[in-house]
Amino acid sequence: MTSPTSAPPAPPGIASGRVLAVRGPVVDIRFQRLPPIGQALHLPLDGESITLVVFQHLDETRVRAIALHPTDGVARGLAVSDTGGPLAVPIGDDCLGRLLDVLGRPLDGGPPLSAARLCPILSAAPPLADTVPAETMLPTGIKVIDLLCPFVRGGKTGLFGGAGVGKTVLMMEFMRAVSSLYQGVSVFAGVGERIREGHELWHEMRESGVMARAVLVFGQMDESPGVRYHAGFTGLTYAEYLRDHGHAEVLFLMDNLYRFVQAGTEISGLLGRMPASVGYQPTLLTEVASLEERILSTRNGAITAVQAVYVPADDMSDPAVTAILAHLDASVILSREQAARGIYPAVDPLASGSRLLDPRRVGERHYRLARAVREHLARYKELEDIIAMLGVEELSADDQRVVARARRLQRYLTQPFQVVAEHTGLPGVTVALETTLGDCEHFLDGAYDQLSEEECYMRGAMPS
Known part of the structure; x- marks a missing residue:
């Protein structure tokens, strides 16, 4: 893929102008009749053409345009033609x-x-x-x-x-x-x-x-x-x-x-x-x-x-x-x-x-499960500092259960992608929404409490 350095030859212009100044991609041009803001202009140069777009009216006769191509070789006094319309493809x-x-x-x-x-x-x-x-x-x-x-x-x-x-x-x-x-x-x-x-x-x-x-x-x-x-x-x-x-x-x-x-x-x-x-x-x-x-x-x-x-x-x-x-x-x-x-x-x-994510649009079950997963992950985030200082054993039995399920859910929500399978060595997977909801329901109900965190990581659906 190469970047073009010049535009195609310009069509016959409607109005003509002259270059007054060039500063990098900025070109000031004098017209007898000002083209509107957003108008496309063509500046012929060495058999090719530079495309410019009008961005500013400086006064009754001058406009300031931005060039879409390199302005190397553009000099004061060169003719500029108005295409009669905005940029088009x-x-x-x-x-x-x-x-x-x-x-x-x-x-x-x-x-x-x-x-x-x-x-x-x-x-x-x-x-x-x-x-x-x-x-x-x-x-x-x-x-x-x-x-x-x-x-x-x-x-x-x-x-x-x-x-x-x-x-x-x-x-x-x-x-x-x-x-x-x-x-x-x-x-x-x-x-x-x-x-x-x-x-x-x-x-x-x-x-x-x-x-x-x-x-x-x-x-x-x-x-x-x-x-x-x-x-x-x-x-x-x-x-x-x-x-x-x-x-x-x-x-x-x-x-x-x-x-x-x-x-x-x-x-x-x-x-x-x-x-x-x-x-x-x-x-x-x-x-x-x-x-x-x-x-x-x-x-x-x-x-x-x-x-x-x-x-x-x-x-x-x-x-x-x-x-x-x-x-x-x-x-x-x-x-x-x-x-x-x-x-x-x-x-x-x-x-x-x-x-x-509203029960009227995605359904009561999807909304309830999404909210429950968020609650578990939010509670785990709240307890992270305590776990880092005192250890998970110092938490109540309920909090320990929530943290364990949140960590499994966090790893379950990882997923190998097909577009990077060549780099990761893991085949990409696609998981249907109904399968995701069913798996999350089992995580929240404790059906997967016996699984290790590694068994939930970077996989698609959980085993039935």
């Missing part, structure tokens, strides 16, 4: 199975997509009257998620965690599970992805046979902040097209949403805006909402979104994290403490949650 069913960049051009060495129909990547959300509420559960086969923080079909889920706690692995396992369980289509938006990660994902998906029903869009880490900012919108545009044209179950994955926020912060600084809290851009809430509010289910189909979110310094009160949390239906918090104990997936069962 070619859409159609031939997008399936392809690896694309932010402008919808192939990165996989294949032929370009048919340009018969172009769709702007920055568009309004569907009218409220056309949307359908997301009220049903999407079982994933991942025990801890299905039990304690069930995903919402047609909803938005965030995977939160610091570096190295397993966000990408969990997202890839979910992508594989949904492709095999529901035969849906997947759109993956790599926002600020490392090139190594992009290569690995592409090859793994081709080898596993799910690439034919997926679209990958990458805005790589070494590219302009304008590319990283728009990559999520490009991926979402393809997801909306697939939802509205015969693919009822669309999975939209983004890794990493925090890099989208970072790209917006870079652009804001380049435009000279005064930073707001903790150095973030003053438009943080608007930018996050412009992406999240388009992830909706309509009568044509559902987009289920799963977004990895890096948590800086493991601080869940960070303004970017709280801005994202406000839009989500379910949040899966990955804990460094869990990972240090060898508990994978490293989901914090007490901090994670879902609005779907």
Whole structure:
């Protein structure tokens, strides 16, 4: 996978301008008639063309634009053409199975997509009257998620965690599970992805046979902040097209949403805006909402979104994290403490949650068992300091029983994944929700009290 350094030749322009100044990806341009904010521009250079996006009006004749390609060789006085519209990508069913960049051009060495129909990547959300509420559960086969923080079909889920706690692995396992369980289509938006990660994902998906029903869009880490900012919108545009044209179950994955926020912060600084809290851009809430509010289910189909979110310094009160949390239906918090104990997936069962975990939606039994498991794990956490200082023998008989069952439950909620089976040596497993509920019921009733903790660790269903 290579990063393109130039855009295709520019179409005939509607209005012409001249470059006034260039500072890295920032280009100031003078026009006789100002193009609107968000307009795409083309700057011809050495037989190719640089794509720019208008972000700011400086006065009656000058605009400030961000280039999506390297600006090496751009000089004052060069002509710039207005394309007459915002950034747009070619859409159609031939997008399936392809690896694309932010402008919808192939990165996989294949032929370009048919340009018969172009769709702007920055568009309004569907009218409220056309949307359908997301009220049903999407079982994933991942025990801890299905039990304690069930995903919402047609909803938005965030995977939160610091570096190295397993966000990408969990997202890839979910992508594989949904492709095999529901035969849906997947759109993956790599926002600020490392090139190594992009290569690995592409090859793994081709080898596993799910690439034919997926679209990958990458805005790589070494590219302009304008590319990283728009990559999520490009991926979402393809997801909306697939939802509205015969693919009822669309999975939209983004890794990493925090890099989208970072790209917006870079652009804001380049435009000279005064930073707001903790150095973030003053438009943080608007930018996050412009992406999240388009992830909706309509009568044509559902987009289920799963977004990895890096948590800086493991601080869940960070303004970017709280801005994202406000839009989500379910949040899966990955804990460094869990990972240090060898508990994978490293989901914090007490901090994670879902609005779907309600007896009216998941049923009385599921709700009761989830609550009982949380109570056991919470009680164990309360007693950890006492156990460390005095030993478990100093606890009451009831507390000793709760701690023993909580430790077994904690290990039961681990699970080997298929996407890392080659590295761990453990074959991946998928566990049905009904099986998970039955096993948890037996743990809570004491049916597995005679088992060692090792017998509950890294396995699928318990023996009947």
